[in-house]
Amino acid sequence: MNRPRVGIVDDEVGVREALAALLSDNEFDPVPMTSSADFDALGTPPNLDLVLIDLKLRGESGLSLAQKIRNTQDLPIVMLTGAGDETDKIVGLEVGADDYLLKPFNPRELIARIRAVLRRYNVTQAAQPDGPENEDHVSFGHLVVDRIQRTVSTKDGTEIALTNAEYRLLDYFLQRPNKIIPRVELLAEIGSDLTRYMDRTIDVLILRLRRKIEENPSKPIHLQTRRGQGYIFVTGIPSRTT
Structure with a gap:
C-alpha cells in the first residue's frame, strides 16, 4: 500500500526535519516546504494527501495559505503553532483546517491526529500497531532507545555509550x-x-x-x-x- 504523502509547511529547518523524520518513521512520505510559494510550486492540485501548516510563517500567515487551499481544493489541513491564543485556534478552524495542535506537542498525538483526519477523508494507510509505538524501542529527536539491549543509538546505527x-x-x-x-x-x-x-x-x-x-x-x-x-x-x- 502506498505511503500517504504529507506536506510540511514550516519555515524553521529544525522543525521541518524533525517532522519529516517523525512522519517517515510512521509510514508517511513527508514533503517539506518553507513557504506558500513552495506549496504553489507543487501544482494544482498538489500530489498530497494532507498538509501540516505552521500558523506563523516568516513574512506571511499560515492561515492565509490554509484559506487559499480550502477555497480551491479538498485537501486535509492540520495547523501547527506555538501561539497559545485560543482565538488563533478558532480562526484556523473557521478557515477550514481539519485539526489544530499547539507546539510543543507529543509526537504520538500528532501521528494519531493525522491518521484520524486521513480516515475521515478515506485515505488509507498500511495497518499500524494499536499501541502508540513499540514498547521495546523508543525514539526521540535523532536517537533510538532499545530497551531489550539497553542501548541508545543514532538512527543510522551509531551507538551512544x-x-x-x-x-x-x-x-x-x-x-x-x-x-x-x-x-x-x-x-x-x-x-x-x-x-x-x-x-x-x-x-x-x-x-x-x-x-x-x-x-x-x-x-x-x-x-x-x-x-x-x-x-x-x-x-x-x-x-x-x-
Missing part, C-alpha cells in the same frame, strides 16, 4: 514523558548504586546525560530543568523561540 546509571536515569524519564520529576525521586531511583553520594549527584548525571543525548547540551530540547521543581523529559517538537 551510556553508563548504567545514565541509562537507568534516561529510561526512568522515558517512562514518565512530559512530567516534572523532583530531584529526590530521581535520587531514590538510582540511590542503590550511589548511596555514598549526596543528591548533587543527580545534577552531575543530568549534565553527563545531556552531553550524550542533546544536540546542544547548553540549550537542551528534551532533558530540561524546571527551577525549584526538578527535571522534565520533553518528547514533543519544540516551539519557535522569539
Whole structure:
C-alpha cells in the first residue's frame, strides 16, 4: 500500500526535519516546504494527501495559505503553532483546517491526529500497531532507545555509550514523558548504586546525560530543568523561540 504523502509547511529547518523524520518513521512520505510559494510550486492540485501548516510563517500567515487551499481544493489541513491564543485556534478552524495542535506537542498525538483526519477523508494507510509505538524501542529527536539491549543509538546505527546509571536515569524519564520529576525521586531511583553520594549527584548525571543525548547540551530540547521543581523529559517538537 502506498505511503500517504504529507506536506510540511514550516519555515524553521529544525522543525521541518524533525517532522519529516517523525512522519517517515510512521509510514508517511513527508514533503517539506518553507513557504506558500513552495506549496504553489507543487501544482494544482498538489500530489498530497494532507498538509501540516505552521500558523506563523516568516513574512506571511499560515492561515492565509490554509484559506487559499480550502477555497480551491479538498485537501486535509492540520495547523501547527506555538501561539497559545485560543482565538488563533478558532480562526484556523473557521478557515477550514481539519485539526489544530499547539507546539510543543507529543509526537504520538500528532501521528494519531493525522491518521484520524486521513480516515475521515478515506485515505488509507498500511495497518499500524494499536499501541502508540513499540514498547521495546523508543525514539526521540535523532536517537533510538532499545530497551531489550539497553542501548541508545543514532538512527543510522551509531551507538551512544551510556553508563548504567545514565541509562537507568534516561529510561526512568522515558517512562514518565512530559512530567516534572523532583530531584529526590530521581535520587531514590538510582540511590542503590550511589548511596555514598549526596543528591548533587543527580545534577552531575543530568549534565553527563545531556552531553550524550542533546544536540546542544547548553540549550537542551528534551532533558530540561524546571527551577525549584526538578527535571522534565520533553518528547514533543519544540516551539519557535522569539
